[in-house]
Amino acid sequence: MNQITELVDNSFIFTVTISVILLVGITAAMIYFVFRYSEKNNPKPDQSITGSTTLEILWTVVPVLLVLAMFFYGYEGFREMRNIPPNAMLVKVTGKMWFWHFEYENKKTSDTVLVLPAGKDVRFELQSVDVIHSFYVPAFRVKEDCVPGRTNHLWFHTSTEGVYDIECAEYCGMNHSYMLGKVKILPEKEFLEWVNKVDTVKKSDSVSAPPTGNVKTDSTNNSQVKTDSSKTTQVKTDSTKSPVKKPDSLKVNRKDSIKKNK
Amino acid sequence: MANGSLAHEVSYLKYEGKHKGIAGWLLTLDHKRIGLMYLMAILLFFFVAMTLGILMRLEMLTPGETIMRPSTYNSVFTLHGVIMVFLFIIPAIPAVFGNFMLPIQIGAKDVAFPRLNLFSWYLYIAGAILAIVSLFTGGGAADTGWTFYVPYSIRSAQNVTMTTLAAFVLGFSSIVTGLNFVVTIHRLRAPGMTWFRMPLFPWALYATSWIQVLATPIIGITLALIILERLFGIGVFDASLGGDPILYQHLFWIYSHPAVYIMIIPAMGVVSEILPTFSRKDIFGYKQIAISSLGIALIGYLVWGHHMFVSGMSDASRVVFSLLTFLVAIPTGVKIFNWVATLYKASIKFSAPLYYVLAFIFIFSIGGLTGLVLGALSTDIHVTDTYFVVGHFHYVMFGGMGIMFFATMHYWFPKVFGKMYSEKIAIIACTVIIIGFNMLYFPFFILGYMGMPRRYYDYLPQFQGWHVLSTVGSWVLVSGIVFMFGNLLYALLKGPKAPMNPWGGTTLEWKVPSPPPLENFEEIPVVTGGPYVHDKPTYIMHPGKEGLNGNGVVKTANQENAI
Ligand code: HEM
Ligand SMILES: [Cu+2]
Ligand SMILES: [Cu+2]
Numbered sequence: 001m002n003q004i005t006e007l008v009d010n011s012f013i014f015t016v017t018i019s020v021i022l023l024v025g026i027t028a029a030m031i032y033f034v035f036r037y038s039e040k041n042n043p044k045p046d047q048s049i050t051g052s053t054t055l056e057i058l059w060t061v062v063p064v065l066l067v068l069a070m071f072f073y074g075y076e077g078f079r080e081m082r083n084i085p086p087n088a089m090l091v092k093v094t095g096k097m098w099f100w101h102f103e104y105e106n107k108k109t110s111d112t113v114l115v116l117p118a119g120k121d122v123r124f125e126l127q128s129v130d131v132i133h134s135f136y137v138p139a140f141r142v143k144e145d146c147v148p149g150r151t152n153h154l155w156f157h158t159s160t161e162g163v164y165d166i167e168c169a170e171y172c173g174m175n176h177s178y179m180l181g182k183v184k185i186l187p188e189k190e191f192l193e194w195v196n197k198v199d200t201v202k203k204s205d206s207v208s209a210p211p212t213g214n215v216k217t218d219s220t221n222n223s224q225v226k227t228d229s230s231k232t233t234q235v236k237t238d239s240t241k242s243p244v245k246k247p248d249s250l251k252v253n254r255k256d257s258i259k260k261n262k
Numbered sequence: 263m264a265n266g267s268l269a270h271e272v273s274y275l276k277y278e279g280k281h282k283g284i285a286g287w288l289l290t291l292d293h294k295r296i297g298l299m300y301l302m303a304i305l306l307f308f309f310v311a312m313t314l315g316i317l318m319r320l321e322m323l324t325p326g327e328t329i330m331r332p333s334t335y336n337s338v339f340t341l342h343g344v345i346m347v348f349l350f351i352i353p354a355i356p357a358v359f360g361n362f363m364l365p366i367q368i369g370a371k372d373v374a375f376p377r378l379n380l381f382s383w384y385l386y387i388a389g390a391i392l393a394i395v396s397l398f399t400g401g402g403a404a405d406t407g408w409t410f411y412v413p414y415s416i417r418s419a420q421n422v423t424m425t426t427l428a429a430f431v432l433g434f435s436s437i438v439t440g441l442n443f444v445v446t447i448h449r450l451r452a453p454g455m456t457w458f459r460m461p462l463f464p465w466a467l468y469a470t471s472w473i474q475v476l477a478t479p480i481i482g483i484t485l486a487l488i489i490l491e492r493l494f495g496i497g498v499f500d501a502s503l504g505g506d507p508i509l510y511q512h513l514f515w516i517y518s519h520p521a522v523y524i525m526i527i528p529a530m531g532v533v534s535e536i537l538p539t540f541s542r543k544d545i546f547g548y549k550q551i552a553i554s555s556l557g558i559a560l561i562g563y564l565v566w567g568h569h570m571f572v573s574g575m576s577d578a579s580r581v582v583f584s585l586l587t588f589l590v591a592i593p594t595g596v597k598i599f600n601w602v603a604t605l606y607k608a609s610i611k612f613s614a615p616l617y618y619v620l621a622f623i624f625i626f627s628i629g630g631l632t633g634l635v636l637g638a639l640s641t642d643i644h645v646t647d648t649y650f651v652v653g654h655f656h657y658v659m660f661g662g663m664g665i666m667f668f669a670t671m672h673y674w675f676p677k678v679f680g681k682m683y684s685e686k687i688a689i690i691a692c693t694v695i696i697i698g699f700n701m702l703y704f705p706f707f708i709l710g711y712m713g714m715p716r717r718y719y720d721y722l723p724q725f726q727g728w729h730v731l732s733t734v735g736s737w738v739l740v741s742g743i744v745f746m747f748g749n750l751l752y753a754l755l756k757g758p759k760a761p762m763n764p765w766g767g768t769t770l771e772w773k774v775p776s777p778p779p780l781e782n783f784e785e786i787p788v789v790t791g792g793p794y795v796h797d798k799p800t801y802i803m804h805p806g807k808e809g810l811n812g813n814g815v816v817k818t819a820n821q822e823n824a825i
Contacts, residue, residue: 019631077640138713149501
């Protein structure tokens with residue numbers, strides 16, 4: 001089992017359990033009082049009750065202890081998330097409107113599909129060439145923003161083979177909800193075969209340097225979307241051709257069908 | 263302004279001063295009329311944004327295109343968020359009921375600066391008009407989300423500049439109102455009303471107003487920088503020009519986190535009014551509740567970083583912000599415990615406002631408790647920017663502040679309009695609202711934990727079941743809301759006349775006629791005890807007639823001057 005996933009889920013279950021107990025307690029007390037001390041059942045209110053120091057202390061101190069425990073649980077999982085194993089393999093992740101680009105240590109690149117070997121620690125360097133995106137793999141409970149102008153980090157352990165979703169979790173414009181991908185975890189041998197195959201995709205096609213100024217996509221000048229960085233382009237989104245046009249990108253078809261409507 | 267016998271006898275709704283008809287409203291300096299004008303505008307925007315919410319849910323009914331295209335969806339959630347936050351929830355309780363009730367509850371004839379009060383209403387309207395104009399000019403409705411995160415907000419071709427400007431202007435309206443309330447509370451309390459004899463609603467407004475005055479300028483500057491960045495590329499935030507996008511997030515949340523307390527503290531204030539009234543007994547832990555408002559306001563300044571746990575902020579600051587976030591939960595918890603304890607050994611008259619408050623306590627507790635999941639670092643990293651967060655903030659903002667706005671409308675309706683509504687229908691409507699609300703928003707928590715990101719136009723097939731349930735919930739919720747407003751509207755037109763004190767409330771607004779006369783009080787009352795004492799009178803309504811004024815209990819000079 002993946003350690004981060006386990007720590008996050010345990011911390012979640014701990015917090016939710018305490019929360020449910022508190023919620024049920026509060027709600028039950030409230031409903032009970034409303035019936036027990038209704039006008040009919042209790043015509044004369046007890047005016048002498050205006051507060052109680054003992055209770056105030058009690059219901060300050062107990063919650064403080066509870067939340068400190070929750071804090072600690074959360075912190076424990078976080079420490080694990082930030083504790084990147086020194087010999088983890090490195091993948092560079094670049095977010096670009098609206099697809100993911102991956103680069104391996106041997107310069108092999110891939111779009112949308114992140115192929116990884118099973119049972120390995122993998123470290124990611126996260127970058128963006130345009131706006132903020134967020135690299136999110138729900139199955140591994142990890143997420144970190146890709147912020148232009150800086151590099152963020154993330155790691156997880158690829159425990160079991162399988163295919164998992166990658167989603168962009170920071171709103172980044174029109175096709176934010178199509179900025180999806182897959183983590184494909186293969187047995188190590190298959191992975192090595194894949195990663196050492198000669199790259200057919202030229203890197204410069206997909207990721208270019210961040211353009212300056214107000215870069216907006218505009219219906220009239222589609223061709224400028226991928227032009228060089230010095231040009232200020234107007235990009236209005238609906239009618240733009242998506243920059244992704246790779247056979248292996250999973251979501252492209254869907255995106256295209258939407259575009260046709262306009 | 264008008265004086266003489268008329269002004270303290272004729273209802274503020276009927277009184278005719280220098281201006282008549284519509285001008286009598288648009289140029290009024292009366293805090294009650296200004297409060298009502300806010301009410302009209304705020305309800306209008308609430309309905310618009312609610313409709314947008316329904317449309318969003320309709321779009322999410324099925325994967326792929328249901329009723330709109332992605333860019334439309336993006337503008338719709340932006341607009342929904344901007345309207346709900348800046349035009350509804352921030353001004354709702356303070357600007358409407360704060361304006362109306364604050365002076366009456368502290369025994370004053372008006373707020374300290376009536377002209378400034380009217381000015382702030384016009385600022386609100388100006389901001390609203392800018393927001394509307396922004397939809398139809400430039401590149402069309404903004405599509406950045408209500409958070410305007412850079413660099414997207416700098417690069418978007420939509421009319422983000424004007425929408426930002428609208429939020430900027432609305433901020434000033436908020437600052438001016440806050441300033442007015444702080445001065446009013448300091449200077450215009452009736453003789454004998456010490457700080458700890460002040461009702462808890464004014465206490466809550468006091469804490470809120472300080473946040474408005476101190477925090478809002480930060481968002482003003484931040485939004486102004488976005489405009490400059492868009493127009494001139496000054497490069498404060500844009501990384502490609504050497505700026506820092508994270509800096510924007512810090513500035514934005516330094517305001518916007520305290521802003522969530524601008525939204526919720528006034529609502530908590532009304533809870534503390536309604537509970538003692540219908541319990542027929544003093545509130546439990548008056549001082550703790552009053553002080554915890556200030557506590558929340560203070561600690562609330564120090565936790566903004568919990569919105570940025572995945573932004574790439576340093577690990578150390580994430581840990582510190584997480585710890586502080588948990589601490590701010592404490593005063594909120596203390597309030598909830600005190601409210602429930604108030605019901606103990608009370609003599610409870612069950613009625614609509616109380617029912618809404620009970621609904622509030624239940625729903626808001628869920629909102630607060632799910633906040634703990636977001637405060638803990640490891641779990642937040644998983645669920646932040648997913649539907650979990652959307653669920654959480656609807657539970658606290660809508661379930662907290664929104665439902666309390668409904669409770670407030672029911673509680674003070676007889677006082678504001680002098681009419682009674684049907685209790686039975688109000689209670690049925692509230693039940694429908696509770697069911698619809700939970701059906702609509704509870705699935706969000708599950709979706710979020712499953713990994714459904716927010717602001718998604720489309721979704722993966724595994725999420726559909728919960729989305730369908732949620733959309734059906736939105737229909738139930740809206741039926742309840744429409745039913746509730748229908749009941750109030752009917753009461754407004756055809757309802758029976760309300761007595762002066764229909765609920766047996768103990769605070770000053772229940773000691774003046776319904777609706778109150780223009781100048782609220784014939785004479786400024788004298789206060790002799792706490793606000794929620796049920797077994798003996800704590801206000802002297804006619805100190806002059808009882809010879810008190812001659813005895814050295816002076817009407818404060820401020821009170822006279824202010825009017
Ligand atoms: C009347 C019923 C309502 C419905 C059906 C509704 C529905 C929604 C939906 C579907 C979203 C988009 C979630 C996402 O994809 O991120 C949303 C966002 C939001 N809602 Fe509501 N909502 C309602 C009422 C409210 C109320 C009363 C408030 C405020 C008090 C509110 C404040 C917000 C905010 C601030 C956002 C975030 C907008 C953004 O992402 O920029 N909503 N709502
Ligand atoms: Cu995105
Ligand atoms: Cu916050």
